[in-house]
Amino acid sequence: MIGSLNSNIPSGPLDQKWEKHKFESKLINPANKRKYSVIVVGSGLAGASAAATLAELGYAVKCFCYQDSPRRAHSIAAQGGINAAKNYQGDGDSVHRLFYDTVKGGDFRSREANVHRLAEVSVNIIDQCVALGVPFAREYGGLLANRSFGGAQVSRTFYARGQTGQQLLLGAYSSLSRLIGSGAVKMFPRTEMLELVLVDGHAKGIVVRDMVTGAVSSHSADAVILATGGYGNVFYLSTNAKGCNVTAAYRAHKKGALFANPCFTQIHPTCIPVAGSYQSKLTLMSESLRNDGRCWVPLKKGDTRKPHEIPETERDYYLERMYPAFGNLAPRDIASRAAKMQCDEGRGVGPGGFGVYLDFKDSMIRYGRNSPGGESLGEPEQLARGAEKVKALYGNLFDMYHQITAESGYEQPMRVYPAVHYTMGGLWVDYNLMSNVPGLFVLGEANFSDHGANRLGASALMQGLADGYFIIPSTIGNYLATVAPDKRPKTDHAEFRAAEEATKARTNKLLAIKGKKTVDDFHRELGLIMWDMCGMARTEKSLSRALSRVPTLRAEFWENVNVPGSGESLNVSLEKAGRVADFLEFGELMCLDALERRESCGGHFREEFQYTAKDPEVQSGKVCAGDVRRDDENFCHVAAWEYTGDTTKPIRHTEPLVYEVVHPAVRSYR
Numbered sequence: 001m002i003g004s005l006n007s008n009i010p011s012g013p014l015d016q017k018w019e020k021h022k023f024e025s026k027l028i029n030p031a032n033k034r035k036y037s038v039i040v041v042g043s044g045l046a047g048a049s050a051a052a053t054l055a056e057l058g059y060a061v062k063c064f065c066y067q068d069s070p071r072r073a074h075s076i077a078a079q080g081g082i083n084a085a086k087n088y089q090g091d092g093d094s095v096h097r098l099f100y101d102t103v104k105g106g107d108f109r110s111r112e113a114n115v116h117r118l119a120e121v122s123v124n125i126i127d128q129c130v131a132l133g134v135p136f137a138r139e140y141g142g143l144l145a146n147r148s149f150g151g152a153q154v155s156r157t158f159y160a161r162g163q164t165g166q167q168l169l170l171g172a173y174s175s176l177s178r179l180i181g182s183g184a185v186k187m188f189p190r191t192e193m194l195e196l197v198l199v200d201g202h203a204k205g206i207v208v209r210d211m212v213t214g215a216v217s218s219h220s221a222d223a224v225i226l227a228t229g230g231y232g233n234v235f236y237l238s239t240n241a242k243g244c245n246v247t248a249a250y251r252a253h254k255k256g257a258l259f260a261n262p263c264f265t266q267i268h269p270t271c272i273p274v275a276g277s278y279q280s281k282l283t284l285m286s287e288s289l290r291n292d293g294r295c296w297v298p299l300k301k302g303d304t305r306k307p308h309e310i311p312e313t314e315r316d317y318y319l320e321r322m323y324p325a326f327g328n329l330a331p332r333d334i335a336s337r338a339a340k341m342q343c344d345e346g347r348g349v350g351p352g353g354f355g356v357y358l359d360f361k362d363s364m365i366r367y368g369r370n371s372p373g374g375e376s377l378g379e380p381e382q383l384a385r386g387a388e389k390v391k392a393l394y395g396n397l398f399d400m401y402h403q404i405t406a407e408s409g410y411e412q413p414m415r416v417y418p419a420v421h422y423t424m425g426g427l428w429v430d431y432n433l434m435s436n437v438p439g440l441f442v443l444g445e446a447n448f449s450d451h452g453a454n455r456l457g458a459s460a461l462m463q464g465l466a467d468g469y470f471i472i473p474s475t476i477g478n479y480l481a482t483v484a485p486d487k488r489p490k491t492d493h494a495e496f497r498a499a500e501e502a503t504k505a506r507t508n509k510l511l512a513i514k515g516k517k518t519v520d521d522f523h524r525e526l527g528l529i530m531w532d533m534c535g536m537a538r539t540e541k542s543l544s545r546a547l548s549r550v551p552t553l554r555a556e557f558w559e560n561v562n563v564p565g566s567g568e569s570l571n572v573s574l575e576k577a578g579r580v581a582d583f584l585e586f587g588e589l590m591c592l593d594a595l596e597r598r599e600s601c602g603g604h605f606r607e608e609f610q611y612t613a614k615d616p617e618v619q620s621g622k623v624c625a626g627d628v629r630r631d632d633e634n635f636c637h638v639a640a641w642e643y644t645g646d647t648t649k650p651i652r653h654t655e656p657l658v659y660e661v662v663h664p665a666v667r668s669y670r
Ligand SMILES: Cc1cc2nc3c(=O)[nH]c(=O)nc-3n(C[C@H](O)[C@H](O)[C@H](O)COP(=O)(O)OP(=O)(O)OC[C@H]3O[C@@H](n4cnc5c(N)ncnc54)[C@H](O)[C@@H]3O)c2cc1C
Pocket: 041, 042, 043, 044, 045, 046, 047, 064, 065, 066, 067, 070, 073, 074, 075, 076, 077, 078, 079, 080, 081, 082, 164, 165, 191, 192, 193, 194, 227, 228, 229, 230, 239, 240, 241, 244, 245, 247, 248, 284, 286, 421, 422, 443, 444, 445, 446, 457, 458, 459, 460, 461, 462, 464
C-alpha cells in the first residue's frame, strides 16, 4: 500500500508559487538533455505540445498515437474556444478572476495552486499559438476577438469559429512535424500502448502493439508521459471521438498509479438528442452557442405545438429564470441539470420529450436591427441580416446540426439535450504533473488536476496546452535530475519481457473466446448501466445496483464476446475489445467512487444531497431547489484510488484540499 500523497505544492504566496517553483526546479544541462529519452503517449493538444517542446529543449522524444496521424487526435473536435486572462475586452478580467471562476466552477474540489498556475500561464498560451500561426478570430481593428463561456461574466474565450481545436492542433502539429523531420521526435502512429513498464518502481517504458501488423514491442525511456485523453466513452454514447478510451491510464493504474476522482464526469447541456437505440455517437453543439442562443421549453406540460406557434408568454426561458445573473451561460453541470429537470417535469420537446430548445431568433433580430440601417427594416429582413452574422460566428456548427437533424437552426430553434462530454477525473498527479509512480507524468484530460468537480467551458484546451507547452518542460527536470543519464534499462530487461508476454496473452485470450455477442453489444450494455445508474443523477441504490451489474457483465464478456479476425493484422474489433475490457473494470471503479463520495458537487449529483425549498440557502435566493449540496466537512478532498488486485477492493486515499485564498462557499450563479 502506498504512503501519504504529497502534492508537492510549493510554499509561499499563491501568486508567487509558480515563479518560485520554476526557479527552484532542477535544470538539466543542455548537453545532457539529449542523453535522456522521454516517451510521450498521445499527440492531442497536450501530447503534441509536450513532445514538440521537450524535443525543442533537446530531449530525445518518442511520441505514440493510435490514429494514422497525430493531427487526428480527438482534440481536433474541440469547437468553441480557449480561455485566457488577457482582458482584451477591458471588462474586468484578470489572472485572479480566471483563477477564482475556475475554482468556483469546479465546485471547490480542485487544487488552488494548480488552478492559479493555469490562469497565469493562460496568457502565454495565446501568444505561443499566435506565433505558431493559429488563425484566431479578430476584431475589425486587428485585436484578437473574444466571446463568453459558461460560468464567467467576462469575455475571455479566444476562438477560431467553431473549429478552435482543429486550428490549435494544426499549430501544435506543425511544430511537432518540424521536429519529426529533424529527427528530434520519433513518431509512432497507429501504435497503441498496452502496458506501462516499471523497473525498480520507476516508469521506464511501455509495451505497444503495431495496429497494422499486430507486432508487439517494447520501448524504454527515462520518463513516460501519458497524454491519452479522457474516458467519457465508458458511457458508450458521448460527444467524444469513438476511439477515446481509458486503456493507457487504466493499465498505468494497474501498475500502481492512483486514479483520482474517477466519478467526476461532465455532462454537457447542449448536444443533439439521441435519435435511436443503435446510435453510436453523440454530437456536441458548442457552449459558445449560448452566447446568442436562449434555452427554453413550453410552460405547459405536454405542449406539442411547433415552437413558432408557442407565444412568448407561454415559454419558459428556464435558465434566465433560475440563474438570472448568468442566464444561458450558467455552467455546464447546472445548465444540464436544469434541462433534465424541465424534461422530467414533462416539458421537454421533440421525440420522447428529451429535448429543450436553443433559440437564436432574438439574437438574429438584434444583430439585424443593429446593422447599418437595420432599425428601419421589417422583421424578416432583420432576421436575414442577423442570420449572416450568426453564420459568421458559428456557421460550421449550424451546418453540422443541419446535416444530422435535417433541420435548420436559423429557421427554427435547435433541439438539444445533455450528454456525456468530458472527464474531470484522471490519474492523480502532483504539482509537477508526476503521478505517484516516479517517472510517470500525466497531462491534459488524462490527469485529474485542475477542474475539480466541473470543468468550465474552454478550459480543457487551456489546460492541455498549459501542461504541454509550459508546465512539463519546467517540471520534468526535477525528476530527470535524479536519474543517471544514458542508464535506462534495455528492452530485454525481464520487466519488459514479462509485460510483452502479458500483452500477447491478453490478446490471444480475447481472440480465443469466440462467443456470440459483439464487442459493441457489451459496450452498449455497459453504457446503459453507467448512464442510468452513474450518470447525471446517482443514488446509493442505483450505484449499488451498478456495482453488482458491471462485474456480471464483465464476467459474461470474458466468456461470450466474439472477436473475429486475427492478432497479426489490422483488427478493429480486437482494438475495441481491449478497450471495452478496460472500461468494464474501470466502470466499477467509477461507481465505487461515486458511492463513497456521499455529497453532491459539480457534475457529481447524488440525489440524496441537494438543496430543497425548505433550506435557508434556497429561501434567501442563493441557490435553487435541486442544486447540488456539498459537504465540505467530510469531502473537501481528492479521492485517489489504489488498485489492489482483480478480485480485491481498491483502497481509497485522500488528499485534503486546502484553501488559502478562496473560501469554499455556497456556489451561487443567481
Ligand atoms: C466535441 C468536443 C468539443 C470540445 N470543445 C472544446 C472547446 O471548445 N474548448 C475546450 O477547452 N475543450 C473542448 N473540448 C474538450 C477538449 O477537446 C479535450 O478535453 C482535449 O482536446 C483533450 O486533449 P488531450 O490532448 O488531453 O487528449 P486527446 O486530444 O484526446 O488526445 C489523446 C491522444 O492520446 C492517444 N492515445 C490514447 N490512448 C492511447 C494508447 N493506449 N496508445 C497510444 N496512444 C493513445 C490518442 O491517439 C491521441 O493522440 C471538447 C470536447 C469535445 C468532445
